[in-house]
Amino acid sequence: MQITNSILMIRPVNFRMNEQTAVNNYFMEDLSIKNAEINARAQHEFDQFVEVLLSHGVDVTVVDDRVETDTPDSIFPNNWISFHDNGTVVVYPMFAENRRKERREDLLDILEEKGFRIDQVVDYTAAEEDSLFLEGTGSILMDRINQKAYCALSERAHEExxxxxxxxxxxxxxxxxxxxxxxxERLPIYHTNVMMCMGEDFAVICLDSIDDKSEKRNVLNHLKQDGKTIVEISETQMHQFAGNMLQVIGSDAQRLLVMSSSAYNSLTPAQIATLEKYNDKIVHSALDTIETCGGGSARCMMAEVFLPRQSKPA
Incomplete structure (x- = not known):
């Protein structure tokens, strides 16, 4: 199963530009306004985005961030945790020290209370002691149908x-x-999921960002072998977060392609027409403050929950 109806999202309480992630996230820009105003704007964008998802029948679990931890990037939970259809939860090692405080066990209790089954937790966080990182589905773009893991290497994604x-x-x-x-200067993109999106039958990708010809050919060969229609985006579109999309299931098993309004507005009519062939609807919401200060967008905000449901007692 490549896509799910269930999403976990963390509502921010201390959102701002994170100085610890800005060192290698070149999508971030400084807004010359107070942090309290930035957080208020981010909360408004977050709430509107959740409403859009709910209105299309997506099952969204919203959990408030904790004030005491001071975690400015908590709105992007997909970087530290992932949930798999065999009942496994994976916890990942994070580059920024203040992002490690985002990890919290109570999320598992909340999901179990909602009826999801958790059988085991796989924890890679000990790798932080060796300065090795792999930031969840930000770093790992899963083709679950074909059991492949696409990964753009960076300071936040180590090959080993x-x-x-x-x-x-x-x-x-x-x-x-x-x-x-x-x-x-050509510098590594911090996360795979800002330059690439994997759908059931398509892939959105910024091929111009892969400078090595043999690496580019290898990625293309894998996508073509697996029958994916390739929607190529430009670097300019990537900087509008057109690579940071997520396909989800909405009401009546509809296929929804979710992105920010800036991403949608950057697409050409031809690109939209291709994406509409594989999705019942394209859904977007304005995330300007979150994108500018956080350097992430719609996909980063959604942690997919593939966990099986608990069997009901007889």
Whole structure:
């Protein structure tokens, strides 16, 4: 199963530009307004986004962030946790020290109370002691149908950890490096999911960000072998978060492609027409403050819950 109806989202209480992640997230920009105003705007965008998802029949579990931990990036939970259809929860090692405080066991209790089954927790966080990181489904773009894990290597995604993950979950690694131009210099993109989106039958990808021709050819070969229609986006569109989309299931098993309004508005009519062939509806919401200060967008905010449901007592 590639997509799910169930999403976990964390409502921010201390959202701001995170100085610890800004060192290698080149999508972030500083807004010259007070942090309290930034957080208020982010909360408004978050609440509107959740309403849009709920109105389309997506099962959204919203959990408030904790004030005492001071975690400015908590709105992006998919980087530290993932939920799998065999009942496994995975917890990941994080690059920024203040992001490690986002990890919280009570989320598992909340999901179990909602009827999800958790059989085991796989914890890779000890790798932080060796300065090795792999930031969840930000780093790992899963093709669950074909058991492949696409990963753009960066300071937040180390190859040895990806290989360990792939061995543990019996999937094939598809490894490359993706770059963006920052003040005339080509630097690694911090997360795979800002330059690539994997749907059931399609993939959105910024091929121009993969500078190595053999790596680019390898990625394309895997996608074509698996019958994916490729929707190529430009680097300019990527910077509008057009790669940061997520396909989910809505009401009546509809296929929804979820993104920010800036991402949607950057797409060409031809790209939209192609995506509409594989989705019943394209859904978008304005996330300008979150994108500017957080350097992440719609997909980063949604942690997919693939966990099985608990069997009801007879």
């Amino acid at each position: 950890l990806l290989i360990e993950f792939c061995e543990d979950f019996e999937c094939t690694p598809v490894i490359f490096t993706a770059y963006q131009t920052v003040e005339g």
